[in-house]
Structures are given as C-alpha cells and as structure tokens.
Amino acid sequence: MASPVRPDVASAHVQPSAHVQPSAHVQPSAQLTAIARLLEGKRVAVVSGAGMSTDSGIPDYRGPDSPPRNPMTYQQFVGDDEFRRHYWARNHVGWRHMDAARPNDGHRALAALERRGIVTGIITQNVDMLHTKAGSRQVIDLHGVYARVRCLDCQQLMSRFTLARRLDAKNPGFLDSVAPAEGVEIAPDADAIITDTAHFHMVDCEHCGGILKPDIVYFGESVPKPRVAQAFDLVDSSDALLVVGSSLTVMSGLRFVRRAAKAALPIVVINRGPTRGDEFATITTQAGCSETLAALVDALPPLD
Template structure:
C-alpha cells in the first residue's frame, strides 16, 4: 500500500464550521459501537470532554461559556498579554493539579492493560490519562506541569515556577480568593487558564538561567504541534485496527487530521461525544452520549 500523504504539523487554531446539510452521520448506540470495536485493537483520541467529570470544563460543550484563548503570537509579542496570562494561570493551575482521573480515564487504562487499547492520543494537557494508569500516551498539545524558556530551551516544573511567582507577587492569590472564594469557585479553562480580571499589577518571572521569556509547555492556538509528536501520533493510529474518539468536537485540525487519516486507511471510526463533531461524516458509528458512562460500559463489554 502506498503511504498516505499528510501534513506534518498544521497550525493549531480555531475554525468555525457546520456540518453540511447533506452530511451522512451514522448515529448509533453503545451496542453499535461494541459491534464495530469488538475483536479489534483500538487507538483512542481524547478531548476535553473526557475530563469534564474530573472537574475540568471543556471549551465547546453545550454548557461551556464562550472562551477566547490567547494565541501564540499574542503571548510571544506582547508583555501585557504575558502578564495577563501568567496571573490567570497562577490561579488556574492550582485547580488542575488537584483534579483526579474519572471512570472514563480509568476505563481506557483498563482496556490498554487488557491489550484492547493500543494507546491514547490526547488533546488535553491535564495528564489525567497517565495518572489513571495509561502507559502509551501522546500528549499532543503538551502538558500543564512544565514550563520552557523560549530563549535557552531550559524546562522547569510548574511547581517550581509557582514558588517564584508567589515570591514576586505576595498576597496575589489571597486577593483573588478573598471573601471566602476558593480556587474551585473561579472559572477555569482546560489549559489551566482562570478568569481573573485584575492582572495589571502581576509580575511574571523571567527564566532564572538566561532571563528569557517563560512559556507553559503547551501548544497555543496559532502554534505548530512538534513534528516528531505528530509523526508518533500518526504511527499510533496506523498500529491499531480502529479509532475511538472520546470527548472531542474535533473543531481544530490538530485532532481532526487523525480521523481523516484513519478514514483514508479505511479503519472503523467510533465517535463518542455530546453534540456534533467535525468528524461525524467520517464516523462508522457516532454515539451522542456522555463520555464517562460510555467508556465505562465499553470496558465491560470489549
């Protein structure tokens, strides 16, 4: 078979879309999903919807508020944007680091343990798949617990940076959480961003080795996913017999390209998500249902 030509690192960005009126969507049930997946090895592609039951809101779910994530260009080119981001992140990461895997994460880990799931490609940065016990995981968009210097390339832990930010901004967290407000009460986004209005007085920390700009080791909108990571993800799709998409609207090409790749390879595709996804016309079966309960049922039946 001739290799399928594919773009290596399309830009991770928002795109508006609607299903064409004549799109054929094969809606089905968990029974239909089991019939498609039974006896096959599976690569799972997960999105923010798999972590909502862990207390991390998604970007585009039916009940999600409108969000306007910061772009890579804004972050690298404007000191005020960076100050605003780090102030909000300093609150938001406190919430994400306290979250725990839910039954959906554990279901995928159990399926991997049994040899049913070959691996997980996740668009999430929360590391909950790893915490649940999944071993073969590709964190497509990076991970929230590490920070990289854009000048010297040094990588430090987010926990270490938190200590430095606390020292530079004494009383900041207390001022945000005054009046009995807790971190859990603040609106949080999946990338550990938090809704904090007053950030002009916040002092970001430079790299302690070279004085350069620090950035979360997360792929921003408008930034490319590293080529090597994309290649590993394509290989993971190729190594399995079927693709299971869980909790992703596939709005951005960063995730949709793997669904398109599986379709070109004529691999069965099962999508589990509440609401439409951009990959629905390519699905063998689309299950419009909650991710956690569906994955939990699949682990009992596959």
C-alpha cells in the same frame, strides 16, 4: 461545564462503512452492542478531547453549555509583555485547580482497556495529564502538559511547581488578593478567569533571562512535527480509531480521523454533541464519555 447526557437519552447513528450512510436511530443497549461488536478483537487507537475531562471538573471549550472563550494566542503571548503578565497571573491561580483534578470513570476505563491489550495508545488534545494519572502508559500529549514550563530562548524545562514557588516569592499575598478558589472560573487550559492582575509580577528564566512559557501548544502555534508523526504511527499500527469527548473542530485532532478513514479503519465517535468528524465515522454516539466507556469495559473481552 457541559451537562452530562444520561445514557437513557443518548442518541446514536450506526452505518456499515467508514463513511456515513443513512442509518436508523438505535437504543443505548443496541448502540453499546454495536460499538462492542465493531471493536471486538481489534487494537484501538484513541483520540480524546476536552469533553473527556468535564466529569473531573475541568470545563471544555465547545460543549453545549460552555461559555464563549477567547484564549490567548501564541502571537499575543510572545509579542506583548502585558498580555504575558496577564496570562501568568491567571495561570498562577488556574494551574492549581488543574493539578488537583482527578481522573474520572472514563479515564480509568481507557487505562483498563489498555491493560487488556485493546487500546494501543491515546492521542489527547488535553493538557490536564488525567490519562497518565489514571494509569494509561501510551499517552501522546498532543498539545503538551500544564505541569511543565519551557524557556523560549534556551529551551530549558522546569516543573510548574518550581515556577509556582518562584512566583509566590515574587508576589506575596497575590493568591489571597483575588477571589477565593471556589469563586474563580477555571478555563480548560489551566487559565483562571480573573481581571485584576495589574499588581502581578512575572519572573524570567533563571538560566538565560529568557521568556518562560507553559509547555503547551497555543492557538496559532504548531504541534511539534515529531509528536504528530508519533500520533500518525499510532493510528497506522491500530485496527480501529475511537474518538472520545472531542468536537474535532480544529485540524489538530481531525487529521487523525481523516487518516483512519483513508485507511478504511472503523471509526467510533463518542461525544455529547455533533463533531466535525461525524462524516467519517462508522458509529457516532451523542453521549457522555465516562458512562459510555465504563460500560464498554464490561462489553469488550480482552484480546487473545
């Protein structure tokens, strides 16, 4: 898990336009004031990433302290029974950890800003549903959610809880056979880092016998086009873009920053490290999401 950055040591860069210009280092009080002034009176679309949920106990992919990760690709999942069985064994442990996670101050802050009419909606790259759990209503789950499972053949949907009951019946004692929950490392996509999965048995779709897959966009898989279009519409209908907790390394999130920059919208980036979108930002702040967003709630008045 990435180590929180204290507000008193956070760094910020402020520039006057949608593209980076040489800028002076400012103190945290000045950076918050600059962000509040930039966003005041505006309807703000949000893009959130894994760094948003680290304070809820869910690790990120590319934080400063994150270990190297090698997530399963879509091609591996659909093309190899052993890869698929190994994944489901790990997920059978990991999804319970994600289901137990609770929103942090950053999630609650964005929900509060939505209630005030400031945040128009959230495009999240996370699958943890913590924005929804915090009370945000306009949430686009860009990469899907951990709590649903889809049959790749008949497209039937089921809840992850329902599948868990089937897998428990098929694999009695499996959860007790792996390390205790506190001794298992959990990855950001509800995957548990365990190696002994040879004794795990998978089940197929009850309706057609097809392959079951978490309703999550894997690496190597495309985000559904209607979902992308909905996200673009959210950016287009807003007056500013706020990026929180994302390195924007992959195009999945970066494209919305580019869209906002092309429209000359003000862009604020809050992340614990540099991002691929910093060149487009009006303000970049290397700080934790929870404390910065909580402070922003106090600094921004409701829209009239």
